[in-house]
Amino acid sequence: MAHIYPDFYTIQHLNQPATEGEVILLDFLQRNLNMEFEIYYHPFINGDKPNIVILKKGCGAIVISVNEWNLDNYTIDNNLDWWKNPDLIKVQSPFSQISYYKENLVSLHINTFLSK
Numbered sequence: 001m002a003h004i005y006p007d008f009y010t011i012q013h014l015n016q017p018a019t020e021g022e023v024i025l026l027d028f029l030q031r032n033l034n035m036e037f038e039i040y041y042h043p044f045i046n047g048d049k050p051n052i053v054i055l056k057k058g059c060g061a062i063v064i065s066v067n068e069w070n071l072d073n074y075t076i077d078n079n080l081d082w083w084k085n086p087d088l089i090k091v092q093s094p095f096s097q098i099s100y101y102k103e104n105l106v107s108l109h110i111n112t113f114l115s116k
Contacts, residue, residue: 002033002054005040021068022051029054046108050101063101067094
């Protein structure tokens with residue numbers, strides 16, 4: 001069973017507790033990954049705060065963004081820009097959110113990552 005930080009009790013008693021989808025995913029990950037994995041819920045990484053980060057020493061990191069969006073409320077144009085209906089307000093897509101976290105993790109937080 002994987003280690004989860006903070007523990008489920010703390011996660012459910014935060015000022016902004018986990019969503020139903022986050023709890024389901026965290027529970028699944030903790031039960032199905034072995035103890036070599038560490039799961040972090042809303043880690044603060046020098047200003048970035050992804051939903052979930054999974055680490056395994058010597059292997060790498062997985063950054064997960066949990067979005068419980070109703071896709072009927074969004075429009076995607078030919079440039080792959082996302083717009084929230086009905087006012088067509090431009091929003092950051094889930095894909096660009098993850099790409100942003102990944103780029104920051106690699107370029108800002110892991111000095112020797114690319115050379116390895």
